[in-house]
Amino acid sequence: MKKIFLTLAVVASVLTACKGEKKEKVETTEEVKVEKVADLNNVDTANSVITWKGTKPTGAHNGVIMLKEGSLVVENGTLKGGEFVVDMASIKNLDIPAEKEGNAKLVGHLTSADFFDVAKYPVSKFVITSVEEKEDKLHVTGNLTIKDVTKSITIPAMLMTEGGTTTFKSETFNVDRADFNVKYGSKSFFDDLKDKFIDDMMELSFTVKTK
Structure with missing residues (x-):
């Protein structure tokens, strides 16, 4: 009996911790x-x-989006600027098998x-x-455009060059989709969603390589 109570207590504490976990978003x-x-x-x-x-x-869904084109400006090993154009039609879901109907349904909804x-x-x-180096980490500020909204954000990132290829890689950061007018299932726009809402926080990360 004691073992059962102990197990329940552990489960309850884990659930409470998860429920209280809050994703920090980058400031826009x-x-x-x-x-x-x-x-x-x-x-x-x-x-x-x-x-x-x-x-x-x-639950959750995850995936990837490809770049359409881009430029990365590096001078003497220092990041000076860059522009990444994202091909939104290339969005893919990775957690549902590609052959499953749910995969195409989800991607169709995301692109709608x-x-x-x-x-x-x-x-x-x-x-x-702009780029600022602090504590051996790059703090990269840039204009993020999604749909018809452009906001300035600052994200942590790193730059490395190996074998003639330079890689810009950001840490995972959280963007509030409501800031960019992405409304579906958002409690920022709709009331009485109960448990049918979708979190406003989107986790994103960049990995950009030069030719």
């Missing part, structure tokens, strides 16, 4: 005016990727007007506006 501010980024077109789009994850009370409205907004974009 007004977009920063910046000169046009040099059009180097030096990003290897086949080997660059954005990972994403979305959550809801009943309910979420990212890819027919109207075929690309998203991240344009680096």
Whole structure:
């Protein structure tokens, strides 16, 4: 009997901890005016990727999105700027087998007007506006555009060069989709969703490689 009570206590404490866990989001501010980024077109789009994850009370989904084109400006090993154009039509789900009906259904919903409205907004974009190095980590500020909204965000990242290839890799960061007018299932826009809501926080990360 004591063992049963102990097990229940452990489960309860874990559930309480999970329920209390809150995702910290990157702060969004007004977009920063910046000169046009040099059009180097030096990003290897086949080997660059954005990972994403979305959550809801009943579970989570994750996947990837590819880049359409991009430029990474590096001088003497220092990151000076960059622009990544994201091909929103390339969004993929990875947690449901590709042959399952649910995979195509989810991707179709994400690309529809309910979420990212890819027919109207075929690309998203991240344009680096400034870079600061603190405590051996890059703090990269840039204008993130999703749909018709552009906001400035700052994300932690690293830059490394090996074998002639430079890789820009961000840590995972959380963006509030409500800031970018992505409304479906959001408690920021709708009342009485009960447990049918989808979390506003989207987990994202960049891995961008040069050619």
